[in-house]
Amino acid sequence: MKEVTVGSNEAGQRLDKFLKKYLKEAGSGFLYKMLRKKNITLNGAKADGSEKLAQGDRVCFFLSEETLEKFRGPAPDIASGNLGNQKGNKSERAGKKAFVPRVPVIYEDDNILLLNKPAGLLSQKASPEDYSLNEWLIDYLLEQGEITREGLRTFRPSVCNRLDRNTSGLVVCGKTLAGSQKMSELLRERNVHKFYRLFAAGRAELDGVTDAWLRKDEKNNQVEILPAPPSDSGRAFHIVTGCHPLAYYEGYTYLEVELFTGKSHQIRAHLAALGHPLIGDGKYGDKRINDRFRRQGIRSQMLHAYRIEFPEMDGLFAGLSGRVFTAPEPESFLLLKKEGN
Incomplete structure (x- = not known):
């Protein structure tokens, strides 16, 4: 018999959902059969799977060790776990060497992390061999002793918002289920x-809020900006972007942008449609302009998730109530400011 005590990250979900995570290789029919036969019990009593779990509940498995191992499947994939000094290092993943960049922690409490993602790092992996910010988060929490390999079977900490690979800045991460x-x-x-800082081509006198419609081409992972809802059957989303120029330089503008809606590539595509593509943006930018700045050392799009402002909150998240956090701008931003003066 194996007994599992429900922790805070498993509480609040249905028993059958928990079982499908814990015995991920088992089919639903097998799990419900084990519940009916009392080979799986909740707090010493028969259960049907619909029960809502509470912290401290006891789930008992009257199954052989061989059966448990068979249906639990392989242990969760975990990276190097060597991030304590938060310096870039190499990690062995999927038989390949992957560079693990430095990821500064902007804020941390018992439930969340705010990280300053560097440009070039995926928020979530796109293929099995990728090392993304999600994997970095798991590595970090394992090394800090805040999660265990066993706990990853039923709850996996994760990023809560995503940035494009070549966008840097603040990413919110959940350490716990709550x-x-x-x-x-x-x-x-x-x-x-959420506020972003960026450098756009030309003199961008865009002080205010602008709206448009965004239509995404899923096949090519590219979006189109429309001035009005499309007349055809294509699905489009209304987008709202707020802009405020911070400084003007010779041939480019330093801007702060607030996202009132958050759609794929919204800032990049919207600014390009307004005639001011982001410097360094290979998808929506101007190649001639990008080539000029590449000679000055600019290798990726100049877009940084700079600031996040939390609303008034109480209870478990009172410590975040009304707080504002910023992520220092990358060196490439400092370079363009210096070059412009």
Whole structure:
């Protein structure tokens, strides 16, 4: 018999959902059969799987060790776990060497992390061999002793918002189930304010709020900006972008942008449609302009998630109530400011 005590990251979900995570290789039919036969019990009693779990509940498995191992599957994939000094290092993943960049921690409490993602690092992996910010987060929490390999079977900490690979800046991460759920809710309902800093081509006199319609080509992972809803059957989303120029330089503008809606490539495509593509943007930018700045050492799009403002909150998240956090701009930003003066 194996007994599992429900922790805070497993509480609040249905028993059958928990079982499907814990015995991920088992089919639903097998799990419900084991519940009916009392080979799986909850707090010493028969259960049907619909019960809502609470912290401290006991789930008992009257199954052989061989059966448990068979249906639990392989241990969760974990990276190097060698990030304590937060310096770039190499990690062995999927038989390949992957560079693990330095990821500064801007803020941390019991439930969330705010990280300053460097340009070039994926927020979430696109293929099995990728090392993304998600894997960095797991490595970091394992090394700090805040999660265990066993715990990853039923709950996996994760980023709550994503940035494009070549966009740097603030990413919100949930360390616990409560943290993940609350941050995802705030982001989904647009109750946190997110501000970006960027360099755009030309003199961008865009002080105010601009709206448009965005249509995405899923096949090519590219979006199109439209001035009005499309007349054809193609699906498009209404987008709202706020811009405020911070400084003008010879041939380019330093801007702060607030996202009132958050759609794929919104800032990059919207600024390009307004005639001011981001410097260094290979997809929506101007190749001639990008080539000029590449000679000055600019290798990626000049877009940085700079500031996040939290709403008033109480209870578990009172410590975040009304707080504002910023992520220092990358060296490439400092370079363009210096070059422009």
